[in-house]
Amino acid sequence: DAKTTQPPSMDCAEGRAANLPCNHSTISGNEYVYWYRQIHSQGPQYIIHGLKNNETNEMASLIITEDRKSSTLILPHATLRDTAVYYCIVRVYDGQNFVFGPGTRLSVLP
Amino acid sequence: GAVVSQHPSRVICKSGTSVKIECRSLDFQATTMFWYRQFPKQSLMLMATSNEGSKATYEQGVEKDKFLINHASLTLSTLTVTSAHPEDSSFYICSAKTATIPHTFGSGTRLTVV
Numbered sequence: 001d002a003k004t005t006q007p008p009s010m011d012c013a014e015g016r017a018a019n020l021p022c023n024h025s026t027i028s029g030n031e032y033v034y035w036y037r038q039i040h041s042q043g044p045q046y047i048i049h050g051l052k053n054n055e056t057n058e059m060a061s062l063i064i065t066e067d068r069k070s071s072t073l074i075l076p077h078a079t080l081r082d083t084a085v086y087y088c089i090v091r092v093y094d095g096q097n098f099v100f101g102p103g104t105r106l107s108v109l110p
Numbered sequence: 111g112a113v114v115s116q117h118p119s120r121v122i123c124k125s126g127t128s129v130k131i132e133c134r135s136l137d138f139q140a141t142t143m144f145w146y147r148q149f150p151k152q153s154l155m156l157m158a159t160s161n162e163g164s165k166a167t168y169e170q171g172v173e174k175d176k177f178l179i180n181h182a183s184l185t186l187s188t189l190t191v192t193s194a195h196p197e198d199s200s201f202y203i204c205s206a207k208t209a210t211i212p213h214t215f216g217s218g219t220r221l222t223v224v
Contacts, residue, residue, distance in 0.1 A: 034212065043116070043203045043215035044154070087153075097144050098205075098213055100154040 004088045009105040012082075018075040020104050022088030025069040032093050033064060035073045037084040038103070044087065047073065051093075078108045112138050114206050116216025123194055123223055131189045131219045133204030139184035140206030144213070145177075148201040160187045194223040 005023040012018040024033065032051050036044040048055055048062045050071075055062040061074040075082055087103040113136040123129050133143055142161055146154040158179050160166045166179035176198075178190040187206075191198055199222050205215040 036213075036215075038154075041201070041218070041220070043114075043205075043218045044213075046212055046214065049212060096142065097156045097159055098154075099156070100146075102153050 004090055004101055006086070006088055006101065006104045008102060009107070011107050011109055012075075012078045014080060014108050014110050015077055018078040018082065018106060018108070020073040020075075020086050020088075020106065021070065022073070023070045024088070024090045027068050027090050028092075030092050031090045033062065033068075033071050034089045034091060034098070035060070035062065035086065036089065036098075037082075037086045037106075039081075039084045044100075047086075078106075080108050080110065082106065083108045112206075112211045112214040114140075114204065114214045114216040116204055116219055118219060119217060120220040121222070123221070125195055125223055126193055128190055128192045129194055129221060131191075131202055131204075131221075133187045133189070133206070133216050135185045135206045135214070138206075138208060138211055140187075140208060141184065142207055143181060143187040144205045144207075145179060145187075145189050146203045146205070148203060148218075154203060157189075191221065194221070196223045199223045 034049040035047040038044045050062045064071045085103040085105050089098050115134045117132045145157045148154045157172045158166045158168045160179050160181040162181045168174045181187040203218045205213045207213045
């Protein structure tokens, strides 16, 4: 599996966009980029995933660079409830387990 | 969307006893379920992969005789921590997936062994 690198922590003001980066320079052509988040003492929650095109859903947008070596998760209007650890995971679509790195601890500040 | 239910959400047990944790996929049939463990301020660590009707595959360093996994149906997997000790205290999380549904996680079980 491709290894991912994320900043350990970030702050974001409430109501502003939160942009969380992820580097995955060794990603393979058939590997997707998945984003999950984990709010304290809960199981991880699926946010979004993509292969090479940018993706958007009701929770977030995923921007993947053209060379696919990095991506950015965008929460357009962060709220206090978005405070969580965000995990970027690279995996083939029908692959088995996920390998979790340390993620990025996002703190949304009032 | 897909929902995975995990029960109980928290349990306290005495050292030497066994504890069973259930993981159910509520609205889909999961051919594969996964069990993770998470210690405080650490990331999730995969313990085992559970396929319906076959023996679980354990990660290196995870004792299969201590962490018994049963995946008897397409909607239920159980993890039994046998002869629990205080060092087994942790947050246990399951997940389930299909070919078209991404990994969906349960809400986790906080196990405290006293």
